[in-house]
Amino acid sequence: MLLGIVGIILSLALLITLAYRGMPVVIAAPIASVVALVFSGAPILASYTEIFMPALAGFVASYFPVFLLGAIFGLLMTTTGYAESIARSVTRWIGARNALLATVLTSALMTYGGISLFVVAFVMFPLARELFRVADIPKRLIPGTIALGIFTFTMTALPGSPQVQNIIPGQFFGTGTFAAPGLGLIGTVIILGGGMLWLEYRRKSLIAKGEHFADTPDAGVLAAATPGAGSGGIRRRGDGxxxxxxxxxxxxxxxxxxxxxxxxxxxxxxxxxxxxxxxxPFLPLLAVIAVNFTCTLLVFPALDWGYLQEERFGGVELSTRAGIWAVVIALVVAILLIMAINVRRIGSLKQGFSEGVKGSMLPIFSTASEVGYGAVVASVAAFAVVRDAVFNLGGNALVTSVLSTSVTAAITGSSSGGMTIALNAFGSDLNAMAIEQGASAEAMHRLTAIAAGGLDTLPHSGAVVTLLLVCGMTHRQSYKDIAMVTIVFPIMAVAVLLGIVALFGAF
Structure with a gap:
């Protein structure tokens, strides 16, 4: 048993190391799985074909529409110029001198509007760079500023977010994307408020030391980055x-x-x-928000879903599907709206569809591979010891869910992958524990989602590495600020929300 636990730890270390060194997770996850299997004495081939691949396929089957439609939607918003127009409008309203707030709010608006996180990062960098240049803000703060807008509150805390991180908990807890709206809004205030205070403090501190926009050297800065360049690649100016x-x-x-x-x-x-x-340009984003809200809270509850109990539909419950269905419908409506508005230029939108399809493949299969790795680790006998240790840490359903999700998100460097691994392993036990303790499933949804968006951005995180590459910064130059806004304040928010739930319950 001890050897099996050692194998799990070594496999995790290998996964982190390979990912940090740039190996695609699609390759790194199976390799790390083999290490865990060898130390546990489990059969490698059978585990790969009967455990790893079904888990990978299950994640793709559940969430591929969201990744695909989100990527297409983001590329169409970029192709039509709507994304840049939104950024310019927000900047004009707030003022170019408020570059930090303008960048955060624009990034957040696009993320909450359903555009894929990575697409937003590619779109925002050249715009943020110009804003920071005009305001003479050290450009080492660009990655942290964009990260606050796309990797935190709009991804996990804001009720109704169409991002997959806010959808996954509903698949296990039978909740919707608008679960515990009061807790979500409080969490948003803590994360956004704390993040902005930190960024403003850093801006003043760096300027006081004499640093300006041009003083931070670029680490191979991307003068222009285009989403969808190949399979999630980065296209430099002059390439192609x-x-x-x-x-x-x-x-x-x-x-x-x-x-x-x-x-x-x-x-x-x-x-x-x-x-x-x-x-x-704002209409497609508003369409995603409005349709998601209407379907989740008004349309779906009013319809008869009795036929879902038929054998051909697997006897599923609406509560486990409503979240993803509402987002899929919302994204489809938004895409159709873009096409209707630009009907005379429909030919120029074709590239957005093809590039969106390409751009969705690497992110979903990377995350799905991490889920497959988690399934393999959960299948070895030594994992039962780890599972019991995690449950013994909490004792409370909400605390246990938060801890297990945080740990797996930290290990994998992925909020969606870590959350799926944790809930696949502990979901049924957490539900049973919550029912026994009278804990709110909606509170567990919101706290689990926010917790997944905390330790997922450790230095080996693929999202962090990609963002730094896009912005032309190194970990040494900019990771401190990314860590503060995406780790410290989300963790702080979870701690505060746990206390609020204990005192007042979910709302």
Whole structure:
């Protein structure tokens, strides 16, 4: 048994090391699984085909529509120029000198509007870089500022978030994406407020030391990053056959009125966004929020879902599917809305669909591979000892859920992967414990989601590595700020919310 536990620890260390050194998780996860199997004495081939792959396939089957539609939606928002228009509008409303807040709110708006987290990172960097240049803010703060907007409260705390991190708990606890809205809003205030206070403190501190925007050296900075470059790759300016055409495209921007005109490679106006129609780019985001809310709280509860008990549908409960169904419908409506608004340019949107399909593959299979790894580890005999140790740490259903999710998210460097691994292993036990203790399933949903978005951004996290690459910064330059806004304040929020639930219950 001791050898098996050693194997689990070594496999985790290997997974972290390989991921940190840049090996794709799709490859690293099976390799780490083999280490755990060898030390436990379990058959390797049978475990791979009968445990690892079914777990991987199960995650893809459940969440592929969300990853696919989210990637397509994000690319369409980029292709049409809506994403950049939203950023410019928010900046104009807040003021370019408030670059930190403008960057956070724009990133958060896109994330809460259903755009894939990685797509938002690619879209936001060039915009944030210009904002920071104008405001003369040290550019080492760009990664932390973007991270606060996309990796924290809009991903896990805000009620109704269409991100997969807010959907996964509902699959296990029978809750919806709007679970425990009061707790979610309080958590949002703590994370956003604390993060902004830290970033402002850092800005003043660095400037007081004499550091300015141009003083932070770039670590191979990406002058322009394009989502969907190959299979989740990063395209540098000047790369690829389309570089000349991309360079030929120009944009005129009036800093006083905020109006801008996108021009084609030939120099003729393609889309004019004047102050009178700045609302158009926001419509797809509003559609995602409105449709998700309507389906979850109004439409689905009013319909008869008795047929789900039929054998051909597996006897599933609506509560375990409503969250993902509502998000899928919302994203489809938003995509159709973009196409309807741009019906005369429908041909130019084709690339958004093809690139979106490509861009969705690596993220979902990376996460699914981590889930497969978790299933293999959970299958070895030594894991029972680990599971009992985790349950003994808490004793309370909410605390146990938070601890188990935090630990697995830290190990895998993934909020969605860590949460799925933890809930696959402990979900049924947590439900039973919650019922026995009279704990709120909605509170467990919200706390588990926020906890998953805490330790998931340790240095080996793929999301952190990608964000730093996009921004051209190193861990040494910018990780301190990423850690503060994405680890310290989410953990603080979970601790406060646990105390609130203990005193007042879920709301």
């Amino acid at each position: 056959p389309g570089a000349a055409a991309a360079t030929a495209e120009r944009e005129r921007h009036d800093g006083e009125t905020g109006s801008w005109t996108e021009t084609s490679s030939g120099g003729t106006p393609a889309t004019a966004l004047t102050p009178s129609n700045h609302v158009v």
